Amino acid sequence: MIQIEHLEKHYHAGGRTIHALQNIHLQIQKGQIFGIIGRSGAGKSTLLRTLNLLERPSAGKILIEGEDITQYDSRQLHALRQRTGMVFQHFNLLYAKTIAENIDFPLRLTGQYSKEQRQQRVTELLELVGLTAQRHQYPAQLSGGQKQRVGIARALANYPHLLLCDEATSALDPETTQSILRLLSEINQKLGLTIVLITHEMQVIRSICDQVAVIDAGQIVENGLVIDVFLHPQHPVTRSMVAENQDQDIGFLREMERDPGSVLVRLTYVGSATYAPILSRIAAQTSAQIAILQGTISRIKDTPYGQLLIELRANPEQVAQVLSLLRSWQVTADIIETETGVA
Numbered sequence: 001m002i003q004i005e006h007l008e009k010h011y012h013a014g015g016r017t018i019h020a021l022q023n024i025h026l027q028i029q030k031g032q033i034f035g036i037i038g039r040s041g042a043g044k045s046t047l048l049r050t051l052n053l054l055e056r057p058s059a060g061k062i063l064i065e066g067e068d069i070t071q072y073d074s075r076q077l078h079a080l081r082q083r084t085g086m087v088f089q090h091f092n093l094l095y096a097k098t099i100a101e102n103i104d105f106p107l108r109l110t111g112q113y114s115k116e117q118r119q120q121r122v123t124e125l126l127e128l129v130g131l132t133a134q135r136h137q138y139p140a141q142l143s144g145g146q147k148q149r150v151g152i153a154r155a156l157a158n159y160p161h162l163l164l165c166d167e168a169t170s171a172l173d174p175e176t177t178q179s180i181l182r183l184l185s186e187i188n189q190k191l192g193l194t195i196v197l198i199t200h201e202m203q204v205i206r207s208i209c210d211q212v213a214v215i216d217a218g219q220i221v222e223n224g225l226v227i228d229v230f231l232h233p234q235h236p237v238t239r240s241m242v243a244e245n246q247d248q249d250i251g252f253l254r255e256m257e258r259d260p261g262s263v264l265v266r267l268t269y270v271g272s273a274t275y276a277p278i279l280s281r282i283a284a285q286t287s288a289q290i291a292i293l294q295g296t297i298s299r300i301k302d303t304p305y306g307q308l309l310i311e312l313r314a315n316p317e318q319v320a321q322v323l324s325l326l327r328s329w330q331v332t333a334d335i336i337e338t339e340t341g342v343a
């Protein structure tokens with residue numbers, strides 16, 4: 001487990017102090033994929049880089065399996081960095097070396113393995129990331145997604161306990177992004193490896209993370225299971241990032257002709273409820289009329305969820321009845337607006 005306590009990082013530049021990280025507290029469980037999301041300049045890279053002390057905190061502790069790594073001497077630090085793999089947005093490959101040589105590079109640096117052992121390990125890693133046929137090629141001959149596969153294989157070479165991913169898919173197109181995220185997810189499951197990733201894309205968090213922390217202006221403003229944070233965001237920054245990702249623009253409501261006295265309700269359902277015929281049940285059990293204004297069914301990691309924006313044409317008693325039925329079916333119902341204004 002990684003425990004971050006009272007972490008601070010201040011930079012001094014141009015005669016002023018930048019508070020890049022302020023009083024950060026986080027717990028990252030072993031074997032988790034933990035996402036850190038935030039807008040540009042929020043402090044994501046700084047936070048990620050403190051986990052292998054590429055960035056020295058100004059104050060606070062980082063405990064990995066109970067040991068405070070901020071107190072490590074240079075020998076311990078060297079060992080920590082060997083146990084921590086890192087994947088970069090722009091791959092950082094050696095372009096004059098072959099794919100196999102790139103992956104072999106960190107193995108050679110340790111001086112711990114024979115040539116045969118290293119070759120064997122490179123073969124294993126090429127197979128793991130699906131690049132066996134590219135062994136003797138050079139990075140310039142590969143696509144972006146393949147380059148990132150090399151980056152991932154290289155990061156895994158020394159059997160790390162922790163993999164840090166710095167915007168690992170931000171330079172890739174959406175389809176390639178999904179294939180790299182699937183690879184990271186497979187690695188997490190196969191090797192039980194803890195992965196901490198930073199991203200500015202909610203889609204990345206939604207696809208593979210178990211837990212997410214939202215960082216804004218150097219502070220953690222929200223932290224929890226992805227399913228909770230994504231479906232019930234509390235902080236304005238989280239809300240706007242989730243809304244961007246879900247295409248929840250409800251500007252059209254301003255132009256829409258509404259039934260007098262109708263109520264707008266956002267329904268959120270998770271797991272098996274996603275596929276239940278909720279609306280027809282409401283219609284059968286109440287005489288409320290329902291117009292569907294917006295809807296989606298998708299997945300958060302492996303969990304299906306659905307969200308519907310409906311206009312409920314009903315009197316107050318019927319609205320109360322509908323809301324109580326929805327609650328009994330474990331559907332979250334948020335009234336987002338009434339005819340007279342925001343509820």
Ligand SMILES: Nc1ncnc2c1ncn2[C@@H]1O[C@H](COP(=O)(O)OP(=O)(O)OP(=O)(O)O)[C@@H](O)[C@H]1O
Pocket residue numbers: 011012013018019020038039040041042043044045046047200
């Ligand atoms: N070496 C440095 N010297 C001075 N200020 C820095 C340094 N590194 C980062 N900062 C500042 O610290 C803050 C956090 O930067 P950081 O790079 O961690 O943010 P980020 O969320 O990763 O942003 P991005 O997604 O744009 O990389 C920013 O205000 C940035 O300008």
